[in-house]
Amino acid sequence: MAKKAIVMGATSGIGMEVAKLLAAKGWQVGIAGRRIERLQALISQGGITCYQQIDVTSPDAPAQLLELIDKLGGMDLYFHSSGIGWQNNSLDIEKELKTVETNGLGFTRMVDTAFNWFATHHQNNSKARIACITSIAGTKGLGAAPAYSATKRFQNHYLECLSQQAQMRHLPIAITDIRPGFVKTDLIAGSSYPLQLKPEDVAKHIVNAIENGKEVKVIDWRYDILVFLWRLIPRWLWTRLKITT
Secondary structure, three states, X not given: XXXXXXXXXXXOHHHHHHXXXXXXXXXXXXXXXXXXXXXXXXXXXXXXXXXXXXXXXXXXXXXXXXXXXXXXXOOOEEEEOOOOOOOOOOOOHHHHHHHHHHHHHHHHHHHHHHHHHHHHHOOOOOOEEEEEEOOHHHOOOOOOOHHHHHHHHHHHHHHHHHHHHHHHOOOOXXXXXXXXXXXXXXXXXXXXXXXXXXXXXXXHHHHHHXXXXXXXXEEOHHHHHHHHXXXXXXXXXXXXXXXXX
């Protein structure tokens, strides 16, 4: 029997590429996102089983996710690729709050819904899995993107907490925290960030990490080195560095 995956945030970038790749590998895939025309366009290409328009910032989003799971006939993987962020040196409050609403509140709302569904429904011999796109931006506080960096750190810790809770409750739920570097998506369109990765290549790394049961995956090896070096920098020095584009 084919495994079943829900891809949240499949209307562009990494989420779209992961949905396509999972379908090509024989998964039954249900997709979700805010832009219904993009969901319908992806469905029209074939390979995707069903879709649901979902805005993670809406209080109705959990019920809509459960509806999508029913359409798909179950779920073995919940993949979360819904997020926003800006470089915000002017500290525009609206941008900061929207980022927190999506990457904090929306993230928690959807991941908890998936976790609770798995806790009561998943009965396969293999573990259910929640895999989420976070970012290397959660490694250190980035002054150029305060809310984005902070919410990514929140996501890193939250997934670690859920992994521990699954162990404490003896639940067959595994967690994968995926931390890409800068990816050529709508999120950073027009920027001059270095070492930009292609969404198609990142998707391959992600699916490989999921299939191999990775708990944390930094993408790619260059960012693995960068993150290691970042962690060595003491706070007093880090806050004096100008890290921007």
